[in-house]
Amino acid sequence: MRELTFGQAIKEALVEEMRRDPTVFIIGEDVAEAGTVFKVLSGLVDTFGRERVIDSPISEAGVTGLGVGAAMTGMRPVVDIMFGDFITLAMDQIVNQAAKVHYMSGGKLRVPLVIRTTMGATRRSAAQHSQSLYAWLAHIPGLKVVLPSTPADAKGLLKSAIRDDSPVVFFEDKMMYQVKGPVPEAEYTVPLGVADVKRSGTDVTIVATSSMVQVALEAAARLEGDGISVEVVDPRTLMPLDKSALVESAKKTGRVIVVDEGYEQYGVTAEIAAVIAEGAFDHLDAPVRRMGAMNVPVPFSPVLEDQTVPTAAAVAGAAKQLCGRA
């Protein structure tokens, strides 16, 4: 199969959906000629023009609200928020408006809005440009939350997100944009709410999200040498969450590690651990092990920052311990 980078896969999804549906448009800071600061959208404006690829002022709240209004009235906007840290500025529009309009109106209004934003540390971008804040959005009924981990998933999930009638927040790991992977040529979508077993195994389950899927797969490869068979499950969407897939895997292996790049405290690992602890209670040999980002603002200095994100070595170590091999 042909290979695309994560960034290319995202662009391809947008191109296809914009071709397919004239109500889809993109708005955000430096999305047009600049093609975003990450160059993910390079050339898109040449294809669709400035009417459908719109450079905005630096107004995260305003642009998100604009997306809500456009979505309520027949368009399918894709709002680009450059860094996930900047959703802090748009939380009222995302949470009090986008997420609630459908419910508050008794189902009369819909907000088919996609907010594409980023996540992830280790770019030495320090505390205000490195956060992975999706746990906040997953907490809010009315929103869907997508965390793709491969180019193929990114493409298929983004297409589903655009076609979805709910507001969807789509988090892209900045460090993954250049990573390549196979992407089918033929049209396809990946449904929201279906987990994917990225590797099957029998001894221990690693539930991993976004950037941490690769880390989990690396850990799994290392553990193979130690005779430990790892299953890696990627929920792909936090909301809807494919609870049964997580629980099934946990029942099979009896040992679970949850790895995620959001802050560990009150984060995604807690929900997933709780879901598994409840659903697979009698099958667990040990408590679900949580590994999130360290509970500190992300520091600038590389020697500090690199400690804050789970590594393959750390995950492998935890797995060995869980399996009584450490």
Place this chain on the structure above:
Amino acid sequence: MRELTFGQAIKEALVEEMRRDPTVFIIGEDVAEAGTVFKVLSGLVDTFGRERVIDSPISEAGVTGLGVGAAMTGMRPVVDIMFGDFITLAMDQIVNQAAKVHYMSGGKLRVPLVIRTTMGATRRSAAQHSQSLYAWLAHIPGLKVVLPSTPADAKGLLKSAIRDDSPVVFFEDKMMYQVKGPVPEAEYTVPLGVADVKRSGTDVTIVATSSMVQVALEAAARLEGDGISVEVVDPRTLMPLDKSALVESAKKTGRVIVVDEGYEQYGVTAEIAAVIAEGAFDHLDAPVRRMGAMNVPVPFSPVLEDQTVPTAAAVAGAAKQLCGRA
């Protein structure tokens, strides 16, 4: 002991701290002559004047940022955000600024800021005025998060919050303002990070926060008749979280319910359940049972809204089930 309402206890804490420390001041919408829309601060402006009890424009982000700047330069501001739902507008200032300044500056700057805001449904205020969003803040390193459940705790915790050198977000249940309880006359504080056993028991632990403590106590009273002895543990602060108190109680009873008024999905019940599942793994007879608010935007209609918040009956039912009595 004399009784005060929850609201009076909060006011008393502010009065005492403002007397004690001239750098403490209050700012927010309608805090002065109006004494807040909940009338919690009535009369405060008469005592301390408009220089220290400052009515602000309707500018949640601006006022919070103002609090950060004042806190960095020698003051101890108490910022009043009328409804907890409006912190959505101030998340950048709370999360990217207040929470991170100390760390980003390598410890050189401090932000001794208190943000007082509200939480809780069942006032028929609908989806934008009823949320309990503290899980977001508990997710962020650098913040402390307080959820008082009684007048005495409210007073003692608020005094500690004001004296703390970190930014503290203090959530008050709107439905509790008129509730009375004993409050010592003599000066005291309640430390942040120490849970309180509101009732001791042996069969089942109910961990309950804020508004849900009363619900848990009511459930406990009902269960007494059924011969079920309930321990009610109130963490009082989500950050720092008194993990050992939670785990100890869980070890003692072997059965745990966590009750909280935030949305259940990716909320506080998940973290607490995960902490307990990890810390008391071998002592649990059943999975930790989570009871948060229903995962829907809070509806207006009373018949709908009342279903969304855990009730004493529902908690008691869950406890019976846990104890094999249902």
Place this chain on the structure above:
Amino acid sequence: METGTQRAIPAIPKEELLQMYEQMLRIRIFEEQVNELYTSGKMPGLAHLYIGEEAVAVGVCRALRREDYITSTHRGHGHCLAKGAAVNQMFAELLGKAAGYCHGKGGSMHIADPETGNLGANAIVGGSTAIAVGAALSAKMRGTNQVVVCFFGDGAFGQGVLYEAMNMAALWKLPVIYVCESNMYGEYTATREAAAGEVLARPQACGIPVKEVDGQEVRAVFAAAKEQVERARRGGGPAFLICHTYRFRGHHVGDVNRSSYRSAEEEEAWIRERDPVRLLGLFLIRQRLADASALEKIDQTIRAEIAAGVQFALDAPYPEPGEVTQNVYP
């Protein structure tokens, strides 16, 4: 500054004037009933009455077509009714009944009615200012010539998103009219203590043309709105209309001790001299467009309609419990 106050108000056909009178009166009597329902414990939640401000909603919405959009506020009943909402479903919503516009899920602060172009009330001050720009962009992209009106209160001058929104509306020449209901207060704080400088200079700084009108004169409001709406419809871009008005009652129904922020004399003077319903009634009579008995007849018709609406709502069933989990996702 391009203001509309001094200009002569263009003549408006009698039929239209009578309809405006009727609409204002409908809002007035509707709100009086809301007050009644609330104080008698039949209406849950909060009630922010529009009494005193009727000319704004009616004058502005008269300048709109059914397919044009509005966004509304916590004080939104008047906007909804003026845009064409039915009294029955309004009352039903206020009482949390299944027959309400939002099936009881929204309540007073969230009434939405896409059929009449009402994109919904908003309980967040300033919360719909950017949504309105989005609806305007959408209209432009879809090639309709719909216009959007964003109603908001003078308290919203404190909210940053208003400026973000106006800036985008101006940059892209979008068909949105910002209608400020300048009633001098936001809750219990005077706007002069909350907004520095000249508020009208704020939209102007974004290059948005402004008009200033007496918000108690529905004819003036209508004339100004009409000009701005037509200009927007022709592709002339956004506009800003400030309507000087006054809420005759408290911020919400429970706000009874108002002396800490405004005087009884001030209230009485407005009510006595600047009642928009009375002002139009007097005009109609003086101009011999209607006589007292004609107005009285309108009054009776409306009262009957409102009474029937209240009864409809009181009799209507609550939603089924199971509806609580519906409509979270489409």
Place this chain on the structure above:
Amino acid sequence: METGTQRAIPAIPKEELLQMYEQMLRIRIFEEQVNELYTSGKMPGLAHLYIGEEAVAVGVCRALRREDYITSTHRGHGHCLAKGAAVNQMFAELLGKAAGYCHGKGGSMHIADPETGNLGANAIVGGSTAIAVGAALSAKMRGTNQVVVCFFGDGAFGQGVLYEAMNMAALWKLPVIYVCESNMYGEYTATREAAAGEVLARPQACGIPVKEVDGQEVRAVFAAAKEQVERARRGGGPAFLICHTYRFRGHHVGDVNRSSYRSAEEEEAWIRERDPVRLLGLFLIRQRLADASALEKIDQTIRAEIAAGVQFALDAPYPEPGEVTQNVYP
């Protein structure tokens, strides 16, 4: 509009002018070294160079006392240095070393130095505009006569919090000066495509007096800032200073293909004709306040200082791993 451009610039003592020259040159050479460190892979993260804008930071900070406060931006090295930061600790911070101003935790976009009144750079556009008001309120409440300068870029006109902040500053007459570094672009977008209307009218709409200066003329910047700072110190309230300037390099060091948003001719013209360091150097020579060799000597001294600073930082140790969990809470 009260603008400062046309007025004659008051005479500034020679000593001061030479110090300003030295400060601008220090920033220039510092930034050239940053570029070098970055392109040679020694500096992690992002580097937003201040080259071309030195006169703004130096002219403004010259008008401040050490105990006055500044807040800064992602393009903040110049502000820090102009307010008195030491080159060694600056470089150390940029390289993530323990000896840096923030012990390596902040990096380029977060340098704070309370000892020189620097409340910190901010990587959120507009993120410090309200913090500055808070510092000004604090100064007033504590009864000091400190003044606060909030540096921000023209891109921040898009951020709502700026208007919330200016409104409060004006309402309460707080001693804060908003200094807009109007360099015509925010990242890769021209400000004229991102900010509608007349930007200077925005602070004015809040009742904040404005001045407009040639941001390449440090003497003009200083004179305007001085007047505003003194007025604020006397209790005259906030002010707004727009400095027309230009970043000579890319948005950050990696921004090399700039033709999609600005022309090479435009850049060359600014660099050739409007270099603030060169302009002051020429003035000094023409006014016979210094000769070429005196300037050359300053240049050498600064280069030596910078070289030593770089070496200090390169040699300095990284933080201990355990420091990662320190300073989350005091």
